[in-house]
Amino acid sequence: MTTAILIWTGFGYLLGSIPFGILITRAMGLGDIRAIGSGNIGATNVLRTGSKAAALATLLLDGGKGAAAVLLARTIAGEQAALAAGIAAFLGHCFPVWLGFRGGKGVATFLGLMLALAWPAGLLACATWAVTAALFRFSSLAALVAAGLSPPWAWATTGRGDLTLAAAALALVVFWRHRGNIARLRAGTEPRIGQRKDS
Template sequence: MNVILLIIISYLIGCFSSAYLIGKIFKKMDIRSYGSGNAGATNAVRVMGKKLGVLTFLLDFTKGIIAVLLGYRMMGYNGGLIAAFFVVMGHDWPIFLGFKGGKGVATTIACFAVLNFPIALISVIIGITVALTTRFVSLGSIVFFTIVPILNIVNFNNFNKEFFIASIFLAIIGIYKHKENIKRLKNGCENRIGR
C-alpha cells in the first residue's frame, strides 16, 4: 500500500510544472507554445529570461528533493529510488497538461543529489563543462544522464545495484526526452548557448 501511495504522490509532485505556471503567472503565456515547446528550465531561460528561468530550475530542483525525501521517510532508500523515478515521470509527462512536460534535467539532478551526492556532483560538473565548452546545453544534459550510471560502475568499492538500476532507467528517460535535440545535434542545427 505504501508503494502505491508513494508512486501516486511522487508523480503528482512531478506534475507541478514550474515553467508552465511561471509563464502563466508572470507572462500570461503557455511556454509550451514558444521556443522549443518544452516546459523546462532551459526553454524558460530562452523564452522568459534568466531570472524566471533560474526560478523555474530551482522549483523543478526542489520538487525532486521533496519527493525523494518523502520516499526515504516512507520506505527508506528504496523508497527514495521509487520516488525519484515517478517524480521525473510526472515532470516529463504531467497528467494535468496533456502529458506534455519538460525533460527532467533539474528534477533528476535533485534526485541524484539526495540519493548519491558525490556521483551527482561529479556528473553535474562534467555536464556543465561539456555544455560550456560546446555551448550545447542539450549535449551537457545528455552527458550528465549518461555519466551517472558509469560513475557508479567505476566506483566499484561502493557499487550500489539499486541506485545503478534507477540511474539507468532515468538516463533512458532523459536521453529519450532529448531525442529531437540529438537529431539537431547530428544535423548541425541545435541551438547554442547565447542564441
C-alpha cells in the first residue's frame, strides 16, 4: 500500500467519523440523539425527534462525507485512493474513535460513497432503498435490501472486481450493524419509518 493511499485512508476515516447526527440535533436543541429511540446517530433515529429538517440534514451530510472522501481522493491521488478513502469513511462512520467506536449503521455513508465511486450502481442502490422503503415502510429492511443488491449492481454497471468486492464487504458490515433490526423484523417488533421505537 502506497503512502498516498495510507494518507487518504486516514483522511477518509477522520471525515467519516464526524457524527453529524449528534452535532445537528444538539445545534437544533433536540438533545442527545443517543438518548432517543434506538440511540443510533443516523438519520432514521434523528427522524424520531420529530424534526424532518434535522433528519434530512443528517442524511445529506452522512451521505456527503462518503462521497466527498471518494471525490477528493480521486481528484488528487487516483481511483485506488478513492476506493480506500470511501471504505475508510464508511468505517469511520460506523466506528468513530470520538464516540468509543460506537457510531451509526453506515447506510447513508455507504450510499454516498457508492454514488461517488460508480454513480449508476449508486443510483440503483438508492432506488432499491427508496422502493423497498415505500413498499414496506421499514428503513432497516430498505437498507438491507439496498446493501445486499449493491455488489451485483456494481458488477453489472462497471465490471470492476475491486468495487464489487468492496461493496460486498461493506454490505456485510451493514448487515452486522443491523443484526438487532433483523431480529426485530423477524419478531414483528421493528418500528416503521418515523415511528418512535418506544411507541
